[in-house]
Amino acid sequence: MNTASNSIAAMIMVITGVLLTMPGEVEAKNDWLKGTVQTGGTKHSKPKSKVRVTLYEATEGSPIVVGQTTSKKNGNFKLKARKNQTDSIFFVTANVGYGDEYVAILGPKLPPEVTINELTTVAAAYSMAQFYRTGEISGNAFSLQIAAMMAENIASARSGRTSEVLQKSPNADQTNSLRTVRSLSNLLVATTDNYLIRSTLMYLTETDSGERPRNTVVALANLARDPSWNSSYIYWLTKVKRVYTPVLHQEPDAWVVTVKVNDSGDDAFLFGGPANVAFDSRGYVWVANNVVQGTPNSARNIMVLKPNGKPADGGPGLPTSPISGGGILGVGWGITVTPDDHVWVGNFGWGDLKPTESPTDDDANGSTSLISPAGVPLSVPIGFFGGTLRVQAIKLDADGNVWSASFDNDKVVMYPGGDPTNPREVDFAANSAPFGIAVAPDGAVWVTNSGGLSGQHQSSVAKIILNNNGDPVVEFSHDVGETLKVIAVDSMGNAWFASQKNHTVYAYAPDGTQIGAYTGGGIYGPWGIAIDGEDNIWVSNFGPLELDNVLTQGRLSKLAGANPATRPLNTSIGTPISPPTGYTVQSAGEEVLLHDGTPLNGPDSNLPSYVPMMRQTSVQIDQAGNVWTVNNWKPKIATDVLGFDSGTIDEDGNPGGDGLIIFVGLAPPPK
Template structure:
């Protein structure tokens, strides 16, 4: 049998804990006793699973820390269990259940109970306090996907906030109180509006065949990843699928028919076994989300192009608010925030080392808005960590800011701004608007600057959408070189990796609506695009400005716009068309599937990771739990009176986590 390396050795770890009877436990109590009680039932569909060994664990509180077994019991003939334990005093402690039928056997089911912590003033889903829980295939899939990135030799473990947020997000998929579908997944803008609900149920059915004793060998063979040992049980198989969602898709789909328990289910195999959720905040605020930045608690700060109006025929002016959503998609109390000169923010948003938030006011507005945007698109806005505006009512206007787009902080707290309408970059040294300085390279070297990023050496890379170029600046703001060639064509987003490389998303066709450009011109340029345009690609620029002879291309790169690098240095690309996100192998080949080269697609090369809940995406960003966030910026067929998209889309557990806030290159938590 071909050996495969496991992506998540959790099942083997749990087996070791239960077989050796050497429990990791606090000195002041014995596992299985205590004043707190956790009850529940283990089922497969509606069928109880008797004589199952159920263990309650506390996850390790830092990467690699061993999980602590708090209690163990066995289910009765009705599948019920009753566990006494001592509840951890730490409100951030994450608890989870693991049930196996026969020690070391192929059946392993899990449920995440969560934590009792307060998240940025919002009580997180406190499933740890649910007295009665159900452990079944649905809760297992939810646990496997949400916690896919938190495992090691000692079991589930991770630091704050990634682990806690992942636990809460699992409850957006499955309801552990009854083993059913969670409200977020079951209702709009998810539910019947996207394919995620039937995909989730189909994954549960794939596990059910093995739980019934029929398909385990085939499931483990198909779920296993190249170079890793095959999964040991159903939970580990689900985690392996979450890590390699594009592998053996059709063959895994066939296993779902063996024991169909959960409905609705997929009628045909998907492109990949991803699970994505759409978030809308309070339901009447998101309209044209442009970009996303995460704070130290994992909350998402989001720019918003337009005032909210549900009817696309209603003329809207620029949004005067910045959004802040919790990791589970609700408004943080007090959000959205207003003031500080906000108007029609675009792609520019960043957090500085103090936690202040900076937003570039591009001046987006729908056709028919009576306001003159030229009076409003010459500033950036500054907010404190609590959302209070720090900039004046007209925003910070120093340094010649014109139609600002990309906005980024360096580690010294200097704020760098791409002046899309000014052929320049503005820097606020140490965040001081009074010391603002305009950096203008020779005419023609930087036209329509859109995005910028700071690498590990403090150098700034700026894309020139209208000049087919990338400008490299020294940490002091002096132009170092202008990079052309290597396939750079109508570039938009730029991201840096841990090795100092700059990754550039080449749209190939998108003309930005700054200088003499208009949103109507942008819409005309992309309206009839039905397949990847010839210039759609990604270019990697080395620290010394060198580029490969040819850019990286595949059909996952449809109309590249946003780009991000995750904690494994793999590269994610959002598309302004095609309803897909692409993942590429980065320069750290050890983090890629065996045999992959830099730039080679990890997502399916013919499609990328598609999702029918995507529209026209600008930003892609990675949070501390390994979730991939995308901004549904425009409607697929936009009316220019009110073209904005209405959702953020979150692919659950698909990437390697990134520390937040992101200042400089990505770092693993």
């Protein structure tokens, strides 16, 4: 059934109220969806009567009407649905006034009941932000299902209340997202009550091309995608009504909604310096993890999360978090997923562990490890040894070759077809310390040579190609930057890489010509780089590497990319899009806790931390446009804007951060 047929069917359903079975479809069992439309409040709510309620099934075109009714005097409704499950998602809307629409995201199966109010609308707008670009929810079914899971992390569609995830550690008032969601809900209360507030919101959330949103939920989706635009004016609009509490007490740098996660699946193996994440075809999140929490020593586990950030708990062919074995030992930055969902990781080794290439050493940390889609180690107990020594980045090319940045012996090592018994090597100068690897659309491989973790030696960027014999050779190499870290390649083949020590992001053309060097947008000690589906650039910031430097919080930055057709209007390549602070996550006044309930800096620490977003080493974008960043290192002691001591790296050298931060719906999913 094509999109035009879907649209015509939906139109007929709306006009006639008759539910049709399209040709070629098997008529599904009718089911009832019961629910309530209400305008909210944390303690009290009011019903919305005589409101048109419509149940939709999302598609890649216009959504299909599945059922429709009108709410009663008490706000309750009951509608007959043509089907009760879908390969995509259901959502339900309530037209509460001209230009005012409430929405609740239901997922692939109809729940027994639903509540539609301002909280569920904020959850819908942010989780579906990347799928609201046409003014209605539209997109790939798999991506929509991941987005629906994230909506439940913000508000419960069944109860209409803020989710348990936001109400509890590591969120609650350890971050400002709970209060952000309630402040935005108050804004929707105000737009319903006051036409002037509603029209002002529409004006403030026009797209950069000047297109005004058709209703309030689309306005919030526009805000979710561009959260710093007119942020001060939005803040004052949120203060007009105060029926949802608690609220923000100061203006945020941007209207981002985040979900912080730190449950590894087993509190005996807490997160300790997560460094990078990779997504498999099922949306599962595989997490490289540096150290044992509370120590400077190598972790022997990696973590796996479901698409909503909860720990993977098994099932047929599915992993259970955390995972150990197969040589996993202090995984550095390198983790990558093959098309058939096998996972490669690079073992770096931390603490007093010495680098070794010895295959007989129980603590060998020069190896790579391979894990099955179900989380079963496939490598030998100390991992695969094929010329690698302390691996950082590890990547897969289109031919199945596995490329590793072998940091401690100044090599890039390629396993042809993933075979570690037949390695091919590229040697770089002594002290090059390769760190980042990226595969270009033409199959070439870019590498950043860091010059050492703290930039003791010259950094460089190089491009590697395969010769006629299938051996990797360096096409060119250029000295550039200071302490290079992660590199990524856009759809046009341009390489973007982070220069941590001089707070700069560089861009190079495919022929090795430097395009530019960029700063701003909160870039401060950049480390991680990701390219979104519009070829714009995302940067996670570590801050200064030196331990005697103060960094009160991590930050996420965004730069305009090289494609003039997809970057924001009136920007040029490298223009900062994020605010000068970057996108941050502030504390609302509660101490940051580990998942087991102990303080970030240990149970005996008298230095509480109030910094939920810490030193960042990676940024990755999932299939629904959620931006994942990692708390790799703890913050140094400082006094933040609330006047609290922000915490310190433990004196015994315990840098390991506590989990991951998810910026909901912020970026176009990579293609």
